Amino acid sequence: MKNRFITMKPIYVLLASVIAVLTQSCSDFLDIKPNNLITGESLTEENLPSLTSPLYNVVWSDFNRQFYYGLGDGASYNLYAPFSDYVYPFADLAVTGLTGPLVSAWQSFYVVIQQSNKVIISINQSSASDEEKRTYIAEARFMRGVAYWYLASLWGNAIITEDPSPIVNNPVINSHPRKDVFEFAIRDLEYAAKYLPPVSLQSGRVNKFSAFGMLSRVYLAYSGYVDNEANPNGGTRNQTYLDLAKRAAAAVITQSSYRLMDSYPDLFKIENNNNSESMFALQWVPGLSSATGWGYINPQQAYFASSSQLTGDDAAWGDWTRATYDVIKEYEPRDSIRRKATWMGYGDFYPEISKAAGGYLNERGNGQQFLNVKKGVVGSSRDNAAIARMNSALNTYMLRLAEVYLNYAEAELGNAASSSDEQALFYFNEVRRRAGLDPKTSITYNDIRHERRVEFCMEGLYWYDLLSRAYYKQQEVINYIESQDRGTIVPFLFDAPNVLREDPDRDRETRAVGNVTPAIFLLPYPESELIQNPLLREPPVPYEFTEEKITDLFD
Incomplete structure (x- = not known):
């Protein structure tokens, strides 16, 4: 691995020098061409950071602009904006396939996915060493995995693609089932956790523990879905995935250099971009x-x-x-x-x-x-x-260490009514301590729900917390939303x-x-996508996974 540290400069310096395609029309969003990027054997190790830099901002732009908080905080009813067209459809549970931010977000996720796919294909064709290839492929797969987690969470069935070309030639294609979309996201993030370096190669880039942190979120959500797909009121979570969520969170907390910031307000000041708590942020x-x-x-x-x-x-x-x-x-x-x-x-x-x-x-x-x-x-x-x-x-926070602390506590709580586990309480109370609040001696799901809502308010997360609960306690979440008296x-x-x-x-x-x-827990497909691809209305087709699942992630 030569010259790896030559590019240790702020990521936005590279971002400003790289042009990625932002698409506006439905017919184009699956065909993402990384302009001004070297490809093929002439692509060397020195060029790889520039190849992946656009994955940190421009491809997420339409998601970040309004949907990030319009859905995450509007649908969960943290935010009220009655004269907007980007919050009230979500806050008033009046979303349709014509809702502007919804259309933009769907397209943005596929821009992330197809740009990641193009990057992966280009890296595989490069003259870089195998280790360097794995590192930057892992970075692209991290981004692709996050995008698919959003699609699985919000739309359920979605189109899984690893190569843009076939879909560009024929955009009329079946979707794949939600369980496969979750599994695809998990496999991408597990690959990233295995092959990303333990310390970011540049300020603002993700690393191995960013992937473990995101896995703690996805495992935790999936633990409520995997056994309750046919019965969203099944009431219990899958213990295997609860254990995986706990192990992923513990890896971050005990092995990484991430630390909670001392001051909560300081998290949201420009001079503290890419701070010790920021595990993945748009740049x-x-x-x-x-x-x-x-x-x-x-x-x-x-x-x-x-x-x-x-x-x-x-x-x-x-x-x-x-x-x-x-x-x-x-x-x-x-x-x-x-x-x-x-x-x-x-x-x-x-x-x-x-x-x-x-x-x-x-x-x-x-x-x-x-x-x-x-x-x-x-x-x-x-x-x-x-x-x-x-x-x-x-920066736009996509993952903070405080969430991983609460993920650990929730995974430890699992299916129990309450927990007094010493480690879970310590991490839970660290979040409260920074807020100037007294510690708790035992915790329930509602304690964790409360901390998540307040800690990450206006960071686009709370609706996903409600979705995760609704996978296995749907009626409880419906009752909760009705109690908000919107x-x-x-x-x-x-x-x-x-x-x-x-x-x-x-x-x-x-x-x-x-x-x-129950219909509120799935977003409608954009009308423009249904017109272009009527197979989205048809039952999904199982996805054929082509590579072995990583089994030694925690070894």
């Missing part, structure tokens, strides 16, 4: 604006920021992008650290924003009935030169740091929402 190019770098930028701040006073420009459309009453009730009275880092209330002060004026004191609302999004809002270019119009330059807007008063109460002087408002039925 956005700093300094580019929407006019010069679309696809390479993180525009979330523009959708979240409540005022141009925060962004320093006109890209601030988040006045009505707010916390639901349901999620604010979830915060414990002393949980003001996480609340303030996630939701901006009247009287909250943020020294990292409007630095020239001595910081930003939020006086919007005068204590009345709303909290706007703070997580992802980082300020203006005057606060940090990395920020530009519609580009916060803040059709009622509760006016509430808020006083910093964490005081919440209903407003007795205002009537509750109501709005129509969809019915809470």
Whole structure:
């Protein structure tokens, strides 16, 4: 392996120099050609980092822009944005095959998959050493595996492809069953865990323990699905996969160099991109604006920021992008650290924003009935030169170490009503300790659910937690969603740091929402895809796996 460390530079330097194709039409999204990339035998070890760099941002762009939180936090009812077209269809359970972010996300996942496939094919044809080939193929398979985990979670049956060419020639093709899609994702991530290096080759890239961390998530979800496919109210999880989830999480916690950040708010500051807790994050190019770098930028701040006073420009459309009453009730009275880092209330002060004026004191609302999004809002270019119009330059977390801690605790809890396991409690309480909360002496599923919701609020995760529970306790999750009372807007008063109460002087408002039925746990296919490929309406066809499953992952 020669010159491996020559490329130890921030990944966005490579990202800025590599062009990947972002497709817009349904007929093109399966045909991804990596432009400006060396291929064949002329592709050497020195070129491999550039080949995989686009897998960290541009291919995920349409997923990140609105779907990431619109689905993850909207469908789970953390987020309320009644005047948006990217949150309310999910929050109101009114999603169709024409919902814009849904269409964009489906296409984005297949851009990730087919770009990964092209990378794998190119690497196999290169003159690099076998070890280098395995390393960068593992990086591409990590990305492909994550994309297939999303497809299995959200759509269930999906098209599995390892080579774009046959599908481009004939896009009318059967889907494959959800169980096979899960299995394909797991095999990709297991390959990544076996062949990625234990330490990232560049800042911001994934490594062996990133794959183990993602496996802890996927194993945990699959443990509830694998035995309950025909009966989603079966009530128990598969112990083999619970054990695998625990072993994968333990590998990360005990063998890697990842560590929890001391300060929760510091996780969401640009200067702490690629910190000790960040295990997989989308990497956005700093300094580019929407006019010069679309696809390479993180525009979330523009959708979240409540005022141009925060962004320093006109890209601030988040006045009505707010916390639901349901999620604010979830915060414990002393949980003001996480609340303030996630939701901006009247009287909250943020020294990292409007630095020239001595910081930003939020006086919007005068204590009345709303909290706007703070997580992802980082300020203006005057606060940090990395920020530009519609580009916060803040990484998008896809996996943090705190999740792996909670995955371990949940895997240990397994099918029991409660657990007092010393190790599980330690990891669970480490997450609470950072939030300034008292430790617990035993934990239940609801304790873990609560911590996940608050810890990762506005990080696009909570809907997937509900889906994982619904695989084996579907009616319980339906009852939970019905208890959120999504059709009622509760006016509430808020006083910093964490005081919440209903407003007795205002009537509750109501709005129509969809019915809470088992159908909500699967997204509809995009209408455009059904038109192009009518076989998506037909029963799935089992996938034929062509390689042996890795059996020595934990040896």
